[in-house]
Amino acid sequence: MTKETCKLHPARPSVWHCDHCRHGLCTECVPGSRENHDGNLPRCAICNTELRYLGAANLAEPFWTQAHRLFGYPLQANGLIVLVMMGVVAALLPASFIGLIGLIMLFAFSVHYGLNVIEQVRNGDMTPPSLSEILKQQGEWLFFKQIGVFAVLGAFVYAGMRVSPGLGVLVLLLVLLAAPAATMMLAMTRSVTESVHPVKLAALMIGIGPSYLLLWICLATVGAAPMLVGPLLQEMLPEQVLFPAGMVVSSYFTFVTYAMMGYILYEKQAALGFASNDEFGETLEGRTFLVRKGIADARQLAAVGRHEAALETLVKAINIDQSNAELREFYYRVVSAMDDEEALRRNTNSICDFFVGRQLPYKAAQYCQETRKRFPDFVPAEARTCHLVAERFFEEGRYKDAAQLLMSLHRMAPKYPDMFAVLLLMARIFFEGMNAPEKASALLKQIRTRYPDHPELPKVERLLEVISYRPATA
Ligand SMILES: [Zn+2]
Ligand SMILES: [Zn+2]
The missing domain is CATH 3.30.40 (Herpes Virus-1)
Structure with a gap:
């Protein structure tokens, strides 16, 4: 499938x-x-x-691949406590009428517990119910309901027999086939009427599909396991502990079969038309959730070409979390998928400022470069952003790009407070990147005249020295 x-x-x-x-x-x-x-x-x-x-069932693996989880199910802490408890109680039962009553009560408890196992596993909870959880449930009368269900099913067979032996056998076979479905129905609905309703049982079996037959075979096999293990125990164990040990072993296999029934309901819930009562997914912190949802919704809107709506969604999310880089980056992606040059230029400025503000100039340079591939004259409008992106370009060896940005910065923002660094970087580009030492030293001399008291003037002097040595080393 x-x-x-x-x-x-x-x-x-x-x-x-x-x-x-x-x-x-x-x-x-x-x-x-x-x-x-x-x-x-x-x-x-x-x-x-x-x-x-x-x-989550759509994520669930088919039940027959889950043997390790199903056979391990009763062996988790809560399950082990219940098994040990049943063994201890069995050991304490006297061989009298009171003992028989006790045994029936133990059996009733096991049915009650098992139906709860089905209900929890069906909802995707693979932890066995705890003893206290079960003892808290009063007035559910699940054991008597289970007996009621089997009594009604037995009555069906009897009624069939009365009509004709052939019909009786047919009904018996159908009842045997439907018995697990009736148990599952009882666990889900807690109603005897629903659990013996032939149409509802048929719907459940058909809903589960061919896996139901497989489940039936597994239940029959696992259910018969105690009979196979029994003689083995008889050989291995002293007679005094045989009865409690048998109780533990048979209860273990019974709980495995209940877990199997619960799991198949969990696995097939979509086909059966009910969603398990699970939590959908991981609970996220409020703001994180709104941001994740914003991105997810915007991604779907953008995928069907509704870019404007995607941007609106992202703006809402950005207003919730101004500092989220993923939102800004996705916003850029959506804008760049649209055919709107003005919007792309505006958004590149905004994402570059964002990353410069977060001390990530390499990210700013990355987006600036991406926009420049389409519009080579693009230069960040903000002077400091322009400066830091140019620095980054210089480090990456993009000398022409860096020079273009710096020239534009010099022209657009002549009063930029760190103009000393801008000019010095320009001189380094002339010298290191463009192989123009004369231009570099001319610019450096200008800087020296213009900023005679600048604390970083020694850098200018050092570069001038390097440039003047150069012919000798060549
Ligand atoms: Zn998806
Ligand atoms: Zn829809």
Whole structure:
């Protein structure tokens, strides 16, 4: 069976589906948990329809590949406590009528516990219920309901027999086939009427599909395991502990079968038309959630060409988290996908200022360069940004770009406070980058005249010295 994948991330299974747009979305495209969404279903970023939850089940592996988790299930702390408790109680039961009552109560507890196992596993919770959790549930009468279900199913067989033996056998086979479905239904609905309803049981079995037969075979096999293990125990253990040990072993296998039933409901929840009551996904801190959602929605809008709407969404997110670089970068991506030169120039200025402000001039240089590839005359409007990007270009060996930026800066902002550094950098570009030592020394001499008291004047002197040595070393 192929699983639907995310429209934007084809390698990821979809967890959400928009019935209107007919596409699936992954957890990155629909971030956050039930709590983040205030208990509501999230809406499609494109058409605002409520999304349908496919459940984390779409991420779930088929149950027959989960043997290690299912057989390990009762061996986790809570499960072990319950198993040990059952063994201890079994050991303490006297061989009398009271002991028999105790045994029945133990059996009732095991059924009650097992139905809770189904319910929890079905909701994606692979931790066994704790003893105290179970003992807190009063008035559920699950054991009697389970007996009720089997009594009604037995009555069906009896009624069939009354009509004709052939029909009786047929009904018996059907009842045997439907028994796990009835148990699962009881765990989910806690209603005897629903759990013996032939149409509902048929719907459940058909919804699970061929896997139901596989589940049935697994349940029968695992359910029979204690009978195989029993004789072994008889040989290995002294008679006094045989009964409690048998109780522990058979309870272990029983809980595995309950976990199997819960898991198949979890796995097939989308086909069965209910979403598990799980948390959707990881709960994110409020602001983080809004930012993640902003990016995810904008990505979907941009993917269908709705760039303006994508930008609006991003602006909202930026207002929530001014310092988030990912939002700024995605904003730049969306603008550069649009055919709007003015907007791209404006946004390049803004992203360059942003990264210079965050002491990341190399990022500013990267975006400046990207825009310059399309519009070679682009120069950052802000003088300091222009200076730091030019410095970065110089370090990267982009001498022509750096020179162009510095010349523009000199022309546009003659009063720039760090003009000394700008001119010195220009001189280094002449000398190191453009192989023009005469131009460099002429500029350096100008700097010396213009800033006779500048504290960094020695740098100018040193460079002049280097330049004047050069012919000798050549
Ligand atoms: Zn939609
Ligand atoms: Zn996705």
